[in-house]
Amino acid sequence: MNTSASAPATELSYLSGFGNQHSSEAVPGALPRGRNSPQQAPQGLYAELISGTAFTAPRAQNLRTWVYRRRPSVVVSGYRACAQAGWTTGAAGGVLVPPDPLRWSPFPLLEEGSPPTDFVQGLRTVVANGDPDAHIGMAALVYGANTSMQRCAFVNADAEMLLVPQEGALLITTELGCLHVRPGEVALLPRGMAFKVDLPEGAAKGYAAENYGAPFRLPELGPIGSNGLANPRDFLAPVAAFESESESEFEPGPYRLLKKQGGHFWQAEQAQSPFNVVAWHGNLVPCKYDTARFMVIGSISFDHPDPSIFTVLSSPSDTPGTANCDFVIFPPRWLVMEDTFRPPWYHRNLMSEFMGLVQGQYDAKPQGFRPGGASLHNAYVPHGPDTEAFAKASNATLTPHKLDDTLAFMFESRWRFLPTAWAMQCGALQVDYARCWDGLRDGAQA
Ligand code: FE2
Numbered sequence: 001m002n003t004s005a006s007a008p009a010t011e012l013s014y015l016s017g018f019g020n021q022h023s024s025e026a027v028p029g030a031l032p033r034g035r036n037s038p039q040q041a042p043q044g045l046y047a048e049l050i051s052g053t054a055f056t057a058p059r060a061q062n063l064r065t066w067v068y069r070r071r072p073s074v075v076v077s078g079y080r081a082c083a084q085a086g087w088t089t090g091a092a093g094g095v096l097v098p099p100d101p102l103r104w105s106p107f108p109l110l111e112e113g114s115p116p117t118d119f120v121q122g123l124r125t126v127v128a129n130g131d132p133d134a135h136i137g138m139a140a141l142v143y144g145a146n147t148s149m150q151r152c153a154f155v156n157a158d159a160e161m162l163l164v165p166q167e168g169a170l171l172i173t174t175e176l177g178c179l180h181v182r183p184g185e186v187a188l189l190p191r192g193m194a195f196k197v198d199l200p201e202g203a204a205k206g207y208a209a210e211n212y213g214a215p216f217r218l219p220e221l222g223p224i225g226s227n228g229l230a231n232p233r234d235f236l237a238p239v240a241a242f243e244s245e246s247e248s249e250f251e252p253g254p255y256r257l258l259k260k261q262g263g264h265f266w267q268a269e270q271a272q273s274p275f276n277v278v279a280w281h282g283n284l285v286p287c288k289y290d291t292a293r294f295m296v297i298g299s300i301s302f303d304h305p306d307p308s309i310f311t312v313l314s315s316p317s318d319t320p321g322t323a324n325c326d327f328v329i330f331p332p333r334w335l336v337m338e339d340t341f342r343p344p345w346y347h348r349n350l351m352s353e354f355m356g357l358v359q360g361q362y363d364a365k366p367q368g369f370r371p372g373g374a375s376l377h378n379a380y381v382p383h384g385p386d387t388e389a390f391a392k393a394s395n396a397t398l399t400p401h402k403l404d405d406t407l408a409f410m411f412e413s414r415w416r417f418l419p420t421a422w423a424m425q426c427g428a429l430q431v432d433y434a435r436c437w438d439g440l441r442d443g444a445q446a
Contacts (some may be wrong), residue, residue, distance in 0.1 A: 012177075012180050012239075014179075014237060014239065014288075015285075016233045016234075017233050017235060018232040018235035019232065021281070021282065022285060023282075024177070024238075024240040025068075025240050026239070026242055026278050026279065027279070030042050030045060030240075030278040031279035031280075031281060032047070036049075037066075042068070042279075045068040046069055046070070046071065047067075048073060049065075050067060050175075050192065050282075051284070052065075052215060052284035061214075062283075063215060063282075064284050065280055065284040065285060066281055067175060068278055069242075069276045069278065070242070070272065070276040071272050073194075073274065075270065075271075076257060076268050076269070076270045079266035079267065081264065082258070082265045082266060084265045086123065087123045087125055087265075089125070089210075089263030090128050090129070090131045090132055090212070090263060093125060093128055093263065093418075093420055094129075094419060095424060096418075099378060099381050100434060101382075102375065103374070103375040103376075103429075103430045103433040104126070104374045104428040106373050106428065107144075107372065107428045108426055109122065109372075110205065114146060117145055117146055118147050118150075118197070119197035120154050121145075122143045122145040122146075123142075125140075125422070126139075126141060126142055127139065127354055127418065127419045127420070128140070129415035129417050130324075132158035132263065133262055135214075136212060137324065138209055138411065138415075139209065139210040139212075140207065140354045140417070141209070142205070142207055142374070143205065145197065145199060145204050147199070148198035149197055149198060150196075150198070151254070151255050151256060151273075152196060153194045153196050153255055153257050153274045153275070155194045155259045156189075156192070157191065157259060158191070158263065159191055159210035160191045160210075160211040161189040162209040162327060163181065164358065165184075165187075165204060166207060166371060167203070167204060167205040168202060168204030168205065169204065170182075170197050170199065171198040171200045172189070172195055172198075173195060173197075174193060174238060174286045175193055175274065175277050176193070176238050176286060177237075177238025179286060179287070183206070183359065184290060184292060184358065185290045186312075186327075187286065187287070187288045187289075188216060188235075188287050188313070194257070194274045194275070195286070205372060206358075207409070211324070212324075213317065213325065214315050214317070216313040227295070228297060229295060229297065230289060230293070230294055230312045231293065231295065234289060234293040236287055236289070237285040240280055242276050242277055243275040243276065254269040255269065255271070255272065255273055256269060257269070291331055294331055296310070296331060297309050298333060298335070298336075298337075299336075302337050303337065304341065304343070304345060311327070311328050312329055313326075314327070319414070322414045325412065325413050326412040328411075329408070330408040331406070332403060332404045332405065333402075334401070334403075335401045335402075335403060341393055342363070342396070342401075344384060346385070347383055348381070348383075349379065350380070350414070351413065352377070352378045352379050352414075353378075353383075354410065354411045354413075354417060355369075355374060355377075355410045355411075356410075357371045357373060357407070357408045357409075358407040359405065360405045360408075362408040363389065363406075367436075375433075376419065378417055384437075386437060387436065
C-alpha cells in the first residue's frame with residue numbers, strides 16, 4: 001500500500017470521529033478542491049461516488065463517499081457463480097428448532113490439519129433472520145482463518161459487517177485505507193465497499209454480524225446527556241492508501257473479486273487492484289473501535305439496569321426503540337449496588353438475543369459459556385443466571401466488586417433468529433444446556 005506499506009500495521013494512521021465528514025489523500029493534490037467531479041480530476045484519477053443510503057435519505061442519516069481512483073470499479077470481467085456453503089443468508093438459510101435456549105461450546109474452527117482458509121472461506125453463519133433484499137434483519141457468524149486473502153477482494157452487497165475478533169489480529173484493507181484490529185476492538189465495514197483481510201500475526205478467530213438493515217449508528221443518550229457510552233471520537237477511520245502494483249508484496253496477477261448478493265456468491269477478475277483509491281472524502285467509511293474506550297454506566301444505588309445501557313451501536317428498524325440490531329457489550333466494570341441481585345435477572349424478552357464471549361467469564365454463566373462459544377435466547381425463551389450463579393449472587397456480601405478481564409457481547413434483534421444446520425450439527429451445541437437451571441428449588445421451600 002502506498003503511504004503505509006512500509007509502516008508496521010500497529011503504526012497506521014487514523015481519522016477520528018463517528019459519522020464525520022472526513023477527507024484524506026495518499027498523494028498531495030489528489031483530492032479536488034471545491035467540487036466533487038471536475039471536468040478532469042487531479043492526477044488523471046477517476047471520480048466515483050459510493051452511496052451508503054438513498055440520495056434522498058434525510059441529511060442526518062445520509063451516507064456517501066467520493067473516491068478518486070486510478071481506474072473505476074466498473075472495469076471488471078463478467079461474474080460467475082461460486083460457492084461458500086457455510087455462509088448462509090437470512091431466515092431462508094435457517095432450520096426449524098424448538099423454542100429451547102441454545103448454547104454452543106467454542107465452535108470447531110481451524111482444527112488440527114485445517115487446509116489454508118482465508119477470512120471469507122472461514123465464515124460460518126450461526127443464526128440469522130430477515131432478508132437482505134428487503135433490507136431487514138441480520139446474521140451472527142463466526143470465522144476462523146489461517147491464511148491471508150492476498151489478491152482476493154470481497155464485496156458484501158447484502159450487508160454492513162461488524163467484526164468482533166476473538167483470537168488474532170486482522171489487517172483489513174479497504175477501498176479507503178487500512179485498519180488494524182485486535183481482540184477487544186471491533187471493525188465496522190460498510191455494505192458494498194470492497195475489503196480484504198490479512199493476518200499479520202497468524203491464525204485468527206472471531207465473531208461477525210451481517211447487518212442487512214439500516215446502517216449502525218450511535219444510540220441516543222437521552223438523560224445520560226452529551227457524553228458517555230461509546231464516544232464518537234474513539235471511532236477510527238483509515239487514511240487514504242492504495243496498492244501500487246509495483247510495490248505489491250504478492251506476485252502480480254489478476255485480482256479475484258468475490259461478491260455476495262442476495263445470499264449468492266459470485267466471482268470475477270480484475271487486472272488492477274480494487275484498492276486503488278488515491279484520495280477520498282465523505283462519511284461512508286469503515287472504522288474500528290476499541291471497546292476499552294466504552295464509558296460504562298451502571299447503578300450506583302440499587303437494581304440491575306436494563307442491558308441497553310451497554311449499547312455501542314444500533315441499527316434501528318421502522319419501529320422507534322425496537323432495533324433491527326443492537327450491538328451491546330459487557331466490558332470490565334464495577335458492581336456496587338446495595339440490596340440487589342447483581343447478575344442479570346431472569347427474563348423473557350420480545351427481542352431475540354445472541355451472545356458471544358471474547359474473553360473471561362460472563363457473570364450470569366460462570367461455567368459453560370466460554371470464549372469462542374455462543375448462546376441464543378430467542379423471543380420469549382426464558383433465560384437467566386444458572387443455579388450456581390443464582391446461589392452465589394443471592395448470598396454474596398455486597399461490597400464493591402470489579403468484574404475484570406471479561407468481554408461478552410450481544411447482538412439483539414427484534415426479529416427471531418433461526419440457527420443454521422451447521423450450527424446445530426457442528427458438534428459444538430450443548431445438548432444439556434437447559435440442565436444448568438435444574439437445581440433451582442421451589443422458592444417456598446427455600
Ligand atoms: Fe435477556
